[in-house]
Amino acid sequence: MTEEKVHENLSGTEPLIEIKNLYKFFKDFQAIKAPGVNLKIFPKEVLVIIGSSGSGKSTLLRCMNRLIEPTSGQIFFEGVEITSRSINIDEIRRNIGMVFQQFNLFMHLTVGDNIRLPLQKVLKLPDDEIEKRVKQVLETVNLLEKLDNFPGELSGGQQQRVAIARVLAMRPKLIFFDEPTSALDPELTGEVLQVMKRLVTEFHYTLVVVTHEIPFAKEVASRVIFMDEGEVIFEGKPTVVFDNPPNERLRKFLSKILEMK
Amino acid sequence: MENSNEKIEIQGPLSTNRRRRALGFTNISFGWWILSIFVLLIIIGFIRKIFTPNANYFDVFIWIINLFLMPFGLSLGTIDYRAPIILRGLADGASLTFIISILSVVVGFFLAALLAIVLVNKNHLYGLKILAQMYVDFFRSTPLLVQILIVYFGFAQIFGNIIRNLNIPGFSYEVFAGTLALALNTAAYQAEIIRSGILAIPTGQTEAARGLGLTSSQTMRYVILPQAIRLIVPPLTNELINVLLNSSLVSAIGVVELTKMSQTLQAKYFLWQVYLIGALFYFVIAYTLSKITKKLEIKLRIPGLGVAND
Ligand SMILES: Nc1ncnc2c1ncn2[C@@H]1O[C@H](COP(=O)(O)OP(=O)(O)O)[C@@H](O)[C@H]1O
Ligand SMILES: [Mg+2]
Numbered sequence: 026m027t028e029e030k031v032h033e034n035l036s037g038t039e040p041l042i043e044i045k046n047l048y049k050f051f052k053d054f055q056a057i058k059a060p061g062v063n064l065k066i067f068p069k070e071v072l073v074i075i076g077s078s079g080s081g082k083s084t085l086l087r088c089m090n091r092l093i094e095p096t097s098g099q100i101f102f103e104g105v106e107i108t109s110r111s112i113n114i115d116e117i118r119r120n121i122g123m124v125f126q127q128f129n130l131f132m133h134l135t136v137g138d139n140i141r142l143p144l145q146k147v148l149k150l151p152d153d154e155i156e157k158r159v160k161q162v163l164e165t166v167n168l169l170e171k172l173d174n175f176p177g178e179l180s181g182g183q184q185q186r187v188a189i190a191r192v193l194a195m196r197p198k199l200i201f202f203d204e205p206t207s208a209l210d211p212e213l214t215g216e217v218l219q220v221m222k223r224l225v226t227e228f229h230y231t232l233v234v235v236t237h238e239i240p241f242a243k244e245v246a247s248r249v250i251f252m253d254e255g256e257v258i259f260e261g262k263p264t265v266v267f268d269n270p271p272n273e274r275l276r277k278f279l280s281k282i283l284e285m286k
Numbered sequence: 287m288e289n290s291n292e293k294i295e296i297q298g299p300l301s302t303n304r305r306r307r308a309l310g311f312t313n314i315s316f317g318w319w320i321l322s323i324f325v326l327l328i329i330i331g332f333i334r335k336i337f338t339p340n341a342n343y344f345d346v347f348i349w350i351i352n353l354f355l356m357p358f359g360l361s362l363g364t365i366d367y368r369a370p371i372i373l374r375g376l377a378d379g380a381s382l383t384f385i386i387s388i389l390s391v392v393v394g395f396f397l398a399a400l401l402a403i404v405l406v407n408k409n410h411l412y413g414l415k416i417l418a419q420m421y422v423d424f425f426r427s428t429p430l431l432v433q434i435l436i437v438y439f440g441f442a443q444i445f446g447n448i449i450r451n452l453n454i455p456g457f458s459y460e461v462f463a464g465t466l467a468l469a470l471n472t473a474a475y476q477a478e479i480i481r482s483g484i485l486a487i488p489t490g491q492t493e494a495a496r497g498l499g500l501t502s503s504q505t506m507r508y509v510i511l512p513q514a515i516r517l518i519v520p521p522l523t524n525e526l527i528n529v530l531l532n533s534s535l536v537s538a539i540g541v542v543e544l545t546k547m548s549q550t551l552q553a554k555y556f557l558w559q560v561y562l563i564g565a566l567f568y569f570v571i572a573y574t575l576s577k578i579t580k581k582l583e584i585k586l587r588i589p590g591l592g593v594a595n596d
Contacts, residue, residue, distance in 0.1 A: 125494060132513060146504050
């Protein structure tokens, strides 16, 4: 599978993120193996990352906005190298939304204040603009009535939707999702996936999604990469990856996932 | 269940319960009534003391006791001539105990906050972190009494004369050294409390904040500390009570606080019960503080954020 084939419809466009030889070594463990991962993420694409637990998916995602410092390799955001020392990473991060497995809402702030905080302190927007955005994003995730509730008063699915709203209010150029539904009861995953689908179909966001939700991935992914033991083993279109996987380790992984469901 | 109870009460003639509730004396607020009156009387006592310097703030309580004894033709002084003197003396000791404790906890808190900032830092800060850790370890692994003696004798050369020359009534070098020793000691414990409170906030909170573009100091200020405060308050109030009780050790360097005062009065009147009354004074202060701080904890509570249950 060559790169041109995968990106045939995207040739000519500049990648939003480009990773070169990204390598991560924790004290005694290669989370992302040498010689490292190479990857391009293009505007408007939905990149799904699959792979068994411990294969380095979260590490890869967090390295891309330097929540984890890569051991070596380069990362470019819109052509700018963000791994260089001179860059102010806080200014880059406001363009990259991140949604976590554990929601990570600020527990001491109401839903509204969760969304307001970064708008006030990072974007430093005027109050009327902040209120407009708060209302708008809560409508998008269908939770306007929870504006003054604390996160502890919401269900997991609702919390995750607020987390998505908080990211949307920043108007990022792309959003990372790290297993956004893994901590949810099965009956609550649907509402979160629904919101994520809207982001793609209505708002045409660029997404990078780590997930085990195969039907969802089949539906929205424009490209799928499969990671195993700190390496990208396979990369291809969802039809290829899910319907007739040509790789032995990928086949094993997929059958394991199907068994669990 | 609750509903049927309500009905019975409404139908019945004015039950004592209903009358009590009408006055605001519910089970919950009864203690608060007593407490408020108690605090009010102490305040009145201190105000009176401003105008009549020879007065004792505890006189107000002695009057009240006398008021109850009056119908029987008695007063505290006639029952036992020593009683008013002992009560006044212990009350003076208690107020010094209270002041020393509050002062050392407040001073200790600021010191502890600095220590905690150094301790939670990921960097070594040019050896500062090791020094802070050594400070905490030293004060937590040596007896408080020994620490008080070290401070008392160790600082005598430097501060002894300065403080005597200041000539502030009631503020002797002994009081200074005792308060300082308690402050240094509680700083170590409070630093540890603050440190573990900050570290107890899940890393996901930091990740989310940094991921949104907040700087590390903004993350600390707007995300971590407001949550850590709620974890820190309960053990910190506990520490306040510890200091109050531990402050009895400064009697060893001659600070005439509650314990030393008890000893003096006991020696004067050969009455072991003085210690019992002294203990009662400690109890009232500690219990009052714990009630007030519990209220504070409940005020600070937020759904889903772990705080001690009531
Ligand atoms: N901070 C860390 N220190 C040491 N090892 C880590 C750390 N974070 C992750 N790892 C290890 O790196 C590997 C990859 O982790 P991760 O990227 O979270 O995998 P995934 O998200 O695919 O489950 C795991 O084996 C994990 O134990
Ligand atoms: Mg993970």
